[in-house]
Amino acid sequence: MFPRLSLPLMTLLVAFFTPAMALAHSDMGGTGFSAGFSHPVLGLDHLLAMLSVGMLSAQMGGRALLSVPLTFVVVMLVGGVMGMMGIPLFSIELGISLSVLVLGVAIAFGRRLPTVLVMVGVSFFAVFHGYAHGQEMPSIAQPVLYALGFAAGTGVIHLVGVFMVQLFKQLKQGRALVRYCGAGIAGVGIYLLSGL
Template sequence: MKQGLNIFIAILLAFPSLVFAHEIDGAGGFTSGFSHPVLGFDHLLAMLSVGILSAQMGGKAIWKVPATFVVVMLFGGVLGMKGIDFISVELGIVFSVLALGIAIAANKQLPAFVAMIFVGFFAIFHGHAHGTEMPYLAEPMLYALGFVVGTAVIHIAGVVIGSTLVKFKGGQQLLRLLGAGISGVGFHMLVM
């Protein structure tokens, strides 16, 4: 089992283009929208990181930080749907993986407002990537609902991971190592 996971991770690291979710498959409903953040490794890592970061912060940040990401992502989606161009959306998404991983690894208690601005900045890029695909899809509202629900599910998974690990002895250290790993994957995506 562990060897299979190691092979899977090695393949993703060797071929980072496999992890980007920004291809249109012709379908356009809820399932397509839901699968975009879930199956796109770059989105998945960034959104898990938002949940983990909010769990590290604790308190009201557990829901405020991920909620900010979702709301700002929707705004970015509207901008993408309207055809408002951004410079290097892919680079912004990849940089979000790197930066969020570093934030988890640093384990610094940011004020919730600062964390909300931090994740909101990256959410625009994630939303824009989703939004640029919506006009070409048959059911854009269902697609949008799908990517919002997919994002929320990933955030919740990150919160569960973070909240569970902080309860155990050595859990914070494990989260820091996880953050370092996520930032390493982000760095690899950035240079490839």
């Protein structure tokens, strides 16, 4: 399974990184694509949540491999629009920190969860992540390029999570290693919650 998946995954990673590199010098002060791309990559809370979505979808397999990350990205963009428009949303940092904890626990649990349930859960958390991206967007940013940037950055992190799980599954204790990673992510989630 891994050899067949690794080439498409690597191709997608290159496809996501290429626009970021091509546009890196055209953002006029870092307010477009590259600024949006770097936002989910550079924040630990966002990074771990996005990584968890990819890992959880790969752990579940089947149609969850595509539907769970895609659901997250689409709903995150909706949350981003809400943030840009200033639509009120409660407890943004709490929602983001909870996403790290809950997604980490789901990975550590290691049981096959219903795909629809996971899609609903990641949708809930995606609103908070998207809202934070949209709210923190510089006022002079190019909104469409910025949104494409944070969607692409999120997609790349999801792919890294999928790739990690596929790689770990090739190891003798790989499934346990994935679960340990989930427990570690959940631990960071607890730490983030304790700082609120």
